[in-house]
Amino acid sequence: MDQMFSKWQPTVLSLFRFITGLLLFQYGVAKIFKFPVVAYFANIPPLIQAAGWLELVLGALLMIGLFSRLVAFILSGEMAFAYFLGHMFKNPAEPQFLPLLNNGTAAILFCFACLYLATSGPGPISVDAAMGRK
Known part of the structure; x- marks a missing residue:
């Protein structure tokens, strides 16, 4: 079973990178x-608009796999920042740590998905791989 799944690991890594970028890209388009x-x-403050630009541009770069490690690292930091500023401390008088209660589950998942991509690389189906970058 392990051999059957492990041969697909590089391809699934590329697919994971693409889907993560696509999901972040959709948030950027919406914002x-x-x-x-x-x-x-509908009416977002400038900080969330700046996050939207990061998600739009860097999500597109992540989809094609260009500068993947750096892009994923930046997006991981953005998602950590989004969780703590936009979810956990939305109401500073009453910080809410539980992601289920503060709607921060997606931010945490994106943070760690991007952190994984920053450490694992883009996979074989990417512009980085085509250019010979690791």
Whole structure:
């Protein structure tokens, strides 16, 4: 069983990188271009708009696998920042640590998915691999 799955690991890593980038990219599109219309993103402050630009541009780079390790590291930091600022301490008088209660589950998952990609690399199906970068 282990041999059967391990031969697919490099390809699935590339797929994981692409899907992670695509999901982050969709948040950027929603925040910057207001598509699709999401009530929460209708009137966002400048800090969340800046996060939207990071998700849009770096999500696209992650999808194609260009500068993957650096991009994933930056996105990991952005997601950690988003969790602590936008979820855990949304109400500074009453910080809420539990992700289930503060709606921060996606931010935590993205943070650690991107941290994993920063350490594992882009996989064989990427611009970085085509250019001979590791």
